[in-house]
Amino acid sequence: MDAFVKGMLTAFAMSLGIGPGMLINFRISLRRGFAAGLSVVAGLYVSVITFVAVNYFGVFHLIDSFRHRRATGIVCGIMLCVFGICMVLTNPKKALAAQPETDPLPLLKGFLSGVVVNITNPFVFLVWTTLMSIAAVNFGFRTCSFFAYLTGVVGTALCLDIVKSYLFSRMKIGITARLIAWINHGMGTILASGGIVMICRSIFVFG
DSSP, X not given: OHHHHHHHHHHHHHHTSOOHHHHHHHHHHHHHOHHHHHHHHHHHHHHHHHHHHXXXXXXXXXXXXXXXXXXXXXXXXXXXXXXXXXXXXXXXXXXXXXXXXXXXXXXXXXXXXXXXXXXXXXXXXXXXXXXXXXXXXXXXXXXXXXXXXXXXXXXXXXXXXXXXXXXXXXXXXXXXXXXXXXXXXXXXXXXXXXXXXXXXXXXXXXX
8 A cells, every 4th residue: 555655646746747748638628628638648548558568578677687776776766867857958938839739639639649749759658667667676576566556656647637638628728838847847856856865775775
């Protein structure tokens, strides 16, 4: 249960960031309604499940072969720092401009948009690789706690994105570049700080 709660808290922290997936969900939900937003969310999470499966059956065989948790913890901490720095340096105007301005958007096109926006974004794959690595470091690989953590992350993130779609479909305002910059700076700082803490913990605890 402790691992599941930690997964939920991780998902809540992730939901505060603004990325391409959230922006396209916002635009489509705002313009086409809740159902269209749900189609985007479905596409986003098909790609998420794909990333988790690729990591679990492929990349994670490498992680599972590490003799020491310290090495994995240091790598994960460095990746968190990189993610945080990338979020701080992200140009919010480019993020807004990258989103499509198309009008009528059928549910199938919304679904495919959700799939494509995640599949073509290597940052999303690295995020889920890092999350699974953190789960393995803290709870062990293929343990009940490992699966509870991932269930907490994916399940809570999915529920939050559904709630966002509903709220977006009822909103009458837009997301500005200034708002994106403010949120990304805050989240980037938190991620980088968490990465530093994880590196120190891996060196002094696992060492």
